[in-house]
Amino acid sequence: MTSWLNPDEKQKASRAASATVARSMLIPAASLIAARWKNGGGITHEIAVHPPAANMDSFDWRVSVADVMQGGPFSRFDGVDRTLVLLAGEGMQLDLATGERHVLTEPLACARFPGEADVAARLIQGPTRDFNLMLRRAAVTGSLTLWSADEAESGQSGASTRTFTADVVLLYCAAGPLELKVGDAPPVTLTPGDTLRLDAACLLPCTMVPGRVPGRVPGPHAPASGVLLATTIQYHKAVT
Structure with missing residues (x-):
């Protein structure tokens, strides 16, 4: 039986096939x-x-x-x-x-x-x-950006997604708790001070979902409970 994909499905399948990460490691605070x-x-x-x-x-x-x-x-x-x-x-x-x-x-x-x-x-x-x-x-080039749950699009239930390509990605939890889903792997829970390290990331989708904070009233104007400091690093030459 032949399975046919529409153009959007083909593009999603292609991205999923290309998304790779050599290693992920949780560094607890x-x-x-x-x-x-x-x-x-x-x-x-x-x-x-x-x-x-x-x-x-x-x-x-x-x-x-x-x-x-x-x-x-x-x-x-x-x-x-x-x-x-x-x-x-x-x-x-x-x-x-x-x-x-x-x-x-x-x-x-x-x-x-x-x-x-x-x-x-x-x-x-x-x-x-x-x-x-x-x-x-x-030796390297790199950048640091702020990734907040406020980036979530309307209707996405607070989820925010970024795609990373870098030799090293370090995602430091500055405010939480939050859940982070990396590619097809099970979600990882991060609390403030925790860091998730990803090595050799290629077109890797990461989705952040802020956790519930006691006393926080949900609503469209409530402050985000999830904030990551996203560092990406690229080596000038291959590291073995």
Whole structure:
């Protein structure tokens, strides 16, 4: 028996056949190891780094969360592009020697700056928690975007879908809980601080469904309960 597909069905079947991922790994927030800064000004929780076990001088890319207790100068990282996102706290002000200034006072506010810049940080009022992405220009390119359940189209019951193609995809849960369905795999539940890592993703559809938050009243104007920080990384040359 011959089964005929209309053009739309053919396109969907083609995308499904092309969608691949070599490996997926859940990195729970509870598994992160805290490392106190030498100057005592904060604590870093490393999420992932490449090469594995690389130090601060040898990484190609690094993703972490930092609890910042006091202001001061940032460490210098020549040849590295940095992205910082405010996760919690009243915020911070970053002043670059070039005169550029970043004031992060809203949740999920973002600052991008070169690692070789002289940066002085001032806390607005008390400690903060920040998400940090560091990319070595000679080795990788990458980006970080905000993925919110607010992106859901009308009638989709809060579900929001994105398609990823990258050597590494890191999906950090900044607000949750939420469920994430990757391709045809069973859904994965993420709570705040959890990260789902995907390696060698090709045309990979990922669907986010926000979970129920106690006390949250559902409705068309209710704030989204699901927010991911979506990082994509591409190596300049093949990694074996």
